[in-house]
Amino acid sequence: MTDSKQKAIDFTPMYASHDAFRRDLERLASAVADGRAATPAVGAGWENFKHQLHIHHTAEDSELWPRLRQRVAGRPRDLAVLDEMEAEHARIDPLLAAVDSALADRAPELPDLVRALGATLDDHLKHEEDSALPLMQDALTPADWAGFTGRMRETQGLRGAALFVPWIVDGAPAADRSAFLGALPPPVRVLNRLFWQSSYRRRGLWVQA
Template identity: 85%
Template sequence: MSIDFTAMYASHDAFRRDLERLAQAVADGRADAPGVRAGWENFKRQLHIHHTAEDSDLWPRVRERVAGRPRDLALLDDMEAEHSRIDPLLDAVDTALADGAPELPDLVRALAATLDDHLKHEEDSALPLMQEVLTAADWGAFTGRMREVQGLRGASVFVPWIVDGAPAADRAAFLGTMPPPVRVLNRLFWQGSYRRRGTWAGA
């Protein structure tokens, strides 16, 4: 049984979209808008949860399956090393946003390029490897860990964040992976609450 990576791709698209919004806000001189700062804070939180779960629950699981396969083990080393290169850039953008530093546009571009390179590498190489060596149960354990970390409160932000501004087909595909109660909660409560927060308003 193949693994459905719809939610993974949707998360990656949301990360890229948020950094595009940040770059536009910085270019327009609106980086200090409350909605932009709220969007940045949520971006950092979602990326931290995503990468922490990969480092603690996903890559070790894949590593067990590819023991004795040097090329695949090197790929996993690359995944972890790429995560470690992103963290200092997050901190640098954070500091530049707080200080209004003139290097902010360059730092945002560097972060966007570094993260995009990592996401492409993961999509082109790591996801096919996972499809090969992991079972549906393995993937379920990983996504279950993600849900556990997010909790219901986190899910109430995560789900509308993913579909915020997504093309209709992508939105439908992602929501189709969610249990029916989650789709109902999102439609009746979470979407409206997310919009009222004004996340990325002004971007």
């Protein structure tokens, strides 16, 4: 267990990312229901969703879960949670591929596949929030968490951050938007306000024609 005097990990960016994944799948489901799945805006939104989810899950698999396994070694119940996290990631990948193919082929089963992906991902995110995040808070050190967030920043790079930050807050409630941006370094907030936000809007992800 971490030292009781140790500063708690701030999971605001993690929760914000989860909310953005849920939001994008709701937008996809709406586009499919409205017959807009083949539009460029929906295609661009879907491609970005896959990109962001890939970065998120890859960093968890390569940096977060291994660090946490080291901290909870000898604790079978906690190790079982990590096994479940990895198994859930593996179940999501084929659903992403199936939706990808159905979108390309305009297949009639697309609505069912989108619903299956949404339900599976939402179940995983809720499980992570309810079980894995408390475990991280209990067991990880600041250095462990910094290793994970550092891998995320390294993978995204400045160009990726210019998309990631405004994507996270796109359509977010004012309080959530403020909390997420408040957790970022001041220079990042300035870049987002002056440049990134307007560039993101021009991309028109998910926008109805």
